[in-house]
Each structure stands twice: as structure tokens, then as C-alpha cells.
Amino acid sequence: MNKQFSIFLPRRQAGNFSAKGGSASGGQFPIRFQPSYRLIKTSKKAGLTLIELMIYFSITAFVLVVVIDLVAHISQNQKANAGQSEVVANSRLVTERISLSLRGAKEITGVYPSDELNLTIDSSQATFSLKDGQFVYAENLGPEAPLTNSLVEISPINSGESIFNKISTDKYQSVQIRFKIKYKNSNFFQDFQTTLFARGK
8 A cells, every 4th residue: 555745845955856857946845755565475484283293193093093994894794705605605515415315325324313424325335424524425435535625614513412313214214414614714603404315215
């Protein structure tokens, strides 16, 4: 903002001064000044106070905690899904294999309850048993082949129980199968129970 102000000098002091290019005449001579004002800008260097640093670190720590918790939750869900898939796949394989053998079995032999199932199929002998936490299968006392993989573990549902139990009537023979199957890489497990019939009789 500009302001104008005047200073009046006596004639003898004015001399040959002129205002706006004019010449001095008798009396007082005004000299006008028109000062200009400039705003001087000051700069403040940017910096972080102790409180700002504390707020920054608090927010960073909170975000890290949320991210770590989210990653852990996703990892647990992936393990649970993988465990469920393995449990279902192994249970289905065992029951389908035993059911297939029972369809052609003429007789269920052996003493039950037991952790071993013996079937007479035509002139051959088929055996399903629990060995070291795995279901295995053998024919005619030959080499054992695993039915479940190493990612799962098989055990009785309750301590002291057996896996197989024979149920016989005058018309049919059947086998009740009860076991717990657990995924080793997590705490996921499932109790499984079914009854299969020997239809060859």
C-alpha cells in the first residue's frame, strides 16, 4: 500500500527545486514523496518436533502390527484349507479302496474289533491295516502299499479303540470303520466313521 505526503520548505531553502519538473515561485514549495513498501518474506526451515516424531512412530508401529496380523491370518487360513483338502482326499481314498475290495469279498476273516481288516476275495487274501499312523494294503501276505500319504496321520477316535469292527447277520457281513485323520502341518483333524458291506456273500 502506497501513501503520499508532502514537506513544505521555505523559499530560501527551496532553491531551484521543482516539483514535477516545475520551477519554484514565492512562498513555500511543496516536495512530495511517494515511498514504497516491500513485504519481506521470511522462510522457516521445515523440521520435526519430538511430538511429531512420536506420532509418526506410533502410526508406523500400528500399521506394522495390522499388516503382520493380516499376514498371519492369511497364512493360517491357507494351512487350514490345505489341511482340509488333504484330510478329505485321504479319507476318500481309504474308503473307496476298502469298499471296492468288500464288494468282491466272500468273507471277512479275523478277530474283531481290530486295527487290521482281512478279506477273502476269490482265492486271494486282502489285508488293510494301520501301521505307524498310516493305512496300508497288502495282498496274499505280499509287500505293503500305503493308502494314505505322509502329510496325514491316522489314529483311533478314542484312546483304546480299534479301527475296524465286524458286524455280521444271517444275510450279510459288514465292517464299521472309525478313525481320526489329522493334518500334520496344522491342528486340523476330522473324525471319520462309515459302515461298508461285503456284497460278495
